[in-house]
Amino acid sequence: MKLPLLTAVAAHLLVASGCLLDIERQGGHVVDRRSTLHRRQALNGSSIPISVGDRFSDGKSVPQGVGFHPTGNFSTVYNLAEIDSATKALCREFNLPCFDTPYKTYEQRTISGLKLGGSPHPTNASYTVLISAGIHARERGGPDHLLNFASDLLHADRAGTGLTYGGMSYLPSEVRTALSVGVVLLPLLNPDGVAHDHATNLCWRKNRNPAHAVPGNPHTVGVDLNRNFSPLWNHTKYFVPKGPAPASDDPASEIYRGAGPLSEPETQDVDWVMDKHRNLGWFMDVHSMAGIVIHGWFHESNQFRDPDMNFRNEEYHGKVGAYPDADGTRYREFIEAKDWDAMSIAAARVAGGMTDSTGTTYVGLPAADFTPSSGSSGDHGMWRALTGKGGKKVRGLGMEFGGSNRGVECEFYPTVQRHQMSMIETGAGFMELLLNAARLG
Numbered sequence: 001m002k003l004p005l006l007t008a009v010a011a012h013l014l015v016a017s018g019c020l021l022d023i024e025r026q027g028g029h030v031v032d033r034r035s036t037l038h039r040r041q042a043l044n045g046s047s048i049p050i051s052v053g054d055r056f057s058d059g060k061s062v063p064q065g066v067g068f069h070p071t072g073n074f075s076t077v078y079n080l081a082e083i084d085s086a087t088k089a090l091c092r093e094f095n096l097p098c099f100d101t102p103y104k105t106y107e108q109r110t111i112s113g114l115k116l117g118g119s120p121h122p123t124n125a126s127y128t129v130l131i132s133a134g135i136h137a138r139e140r141g142g143p144d145h146l147l148n149f150a151s152d153l154l155h156a157d158r159a160g161t162g163l164t165y166g167g168m169s170y171l172p173s174e175v176r177t178a179l180s181v182g183v184v185l186l187p188l189l190n191p192d193g194v195a196h197d198h199a200t201n202l203c204w205r206k207n208r209n210p211a212h213a214v215p216g217n218p219h220t221v222g223v224d225l226n227r228n229f230s231p232l233w234n235h236t237k238y239f240v241p242k243g244p245a246p247a248s249d250d251p252a253s254e255i256y257r258g259a260g261p262l263s264e265p266e267t268q269d270v271d272w273v274m275d276k277h278r279n280l281g282w283f284m285d286v287h288s289m290a291g292i293v294i295h296g297w298f299h300e301s302n303q304f305r306d307p308d309m310n311f312r313n314e315e316y317h318g319k320v321g322a323y324p325d326a327d328g329t330r331y332r333e334f335i336e337a338k339d340w341d342a343m344s345i346a347a348a349r350v351a352g353g354m355t356d357s358t359g360t361t362y363v364g365l366p367a368a369d370f371t372p373s374s375g376s377s378g379d380h381g382m383w384r385a386l387t388g389k390g391g392k393k394v395r396g397l398g399m400e401f402g403g404s405n406r407g408v409e410c411e412f413y414p415t416v417q418r419h420q421m422s423m424i425e426t427g428a429g430f431m432e433l434l435l436n437a438a439r440l441g
């Protein structure tokens with residue numbers, strides 16, 4: 001690795017760690033409860049605006065991505081209605097087997113999914129890759145990028161053409177290969193959080209469940225959905241008490257884990273999707289803004305030599321984590337070498353495609369070396385397979401597109417230029433993910 005790259009990575013890690021700012025890792029918040037209108041405006045000062053209206057006319061007008069329509073204009077972020085409308089338009093235009101998940105959010109919103117490719121007459125068993133976005137509300141642009149990529153793939157396939165994302169070009173045959181793996185998309189996992197973030201510009205991360213809220217403290221509303229999945233959810237049982245906390249049981253924390261594993265409808269919906277599609281072998285959750293692509297395990301570093309050293313073995317309860325090892329504990333999570341290799345290759349390949357599309361540096365690395373997290377989406381599919389919940393082992397990845405916007409208090413809100421670059425980079429990254437899945441199975 002060249003020194004400039006290392007420097008770039010170090011800079012990224014200083015800016016954000018696991019979608020968290022330094023102040024948040026110490027228990028604070030970017031915005032405190034005394035926020036004024038002036039402060040809110042400052043938060044949104046030089047970031048891309050949220051769209052007004054519905055550019056997709058309630059599903060009558062189809063979104064067009066930059067890979068197939070390079071002149072596409074993305075000067076605003078899709079609002080909630082447009083995410084819904086774009087989904088509806090793609091499902092209608094391309095006659096996709098779309099679906100609504102069964103568990104409604106606290107504010108009674110529905111999470112919708114799209115299914116692409118797989119086979120001429122697909123069944124639930126035809127899909128091997130799941131990609132989701134919008135789990136952290138303030139990480140603006142994720143749903144846009146995912147929907148536009150879906151549009152790119154479908155338009156290129158229909159026209160028999162390839163796709164171009166900046167410096168990365170893909171042949172028509174590669175478009176067909178990418179679709180052949182069967183892709184399930186969940187463009188917006190946290191609609192309540194996004195609605196709140198768009199309405200307030202308060203850099204909101206969690207969902208909006210008020211069950212454990214303390215009156216007078218708005219930070220105690222909501223659960224960090226990316227700490228609410230099943231794998232090692234009860235971090236105080238599994239992890240050593242020192243070292244970086246992989247989650248929190250304090251509702252005021254940005255990484256509050258919730259009342260129990262899968263206590264939230266949003267995470268139940270993801271679990272439901274995994275349960276319905278038992279041949280899923282890959283999962284990617286889309287985040288911003290660290291400029292990295294991470295792979296499982298998300299809670300701990302990997303090892304492939306000792307199968308007994310695993311989270312199901314009670315001998316090791318209380319010994320997980322503490323990365324880097326603080327007290328001589330040598331715990332590392334077992335993973336089969338072929339799965340570790342496959343995830344490493346996938347992360348490197350996705351990062352490489354993103355880098356080569358625009359020249360922005362992305363690197364692939366193990367998630368726990370970035371920041372260890374319990375109850376993460378990225379480990380959930382692997383956890384399901386290893387604990388008898390069914391399905392294949394799902395290799396988990398996380399994409400952190402973009403970079404910090406230092407021009408606004410909420411660094412997750414991109415500039416217009418950054419949003420448009422991320423659109424190109426994520427398109428190349430998603431293509432690499434699907435082509436890699438086709439190659440490795």
Ligand SMILES: [Zn+2]
Pocket residue numbers: 018019136139286287288
């Ligand atoms: Zn995130």
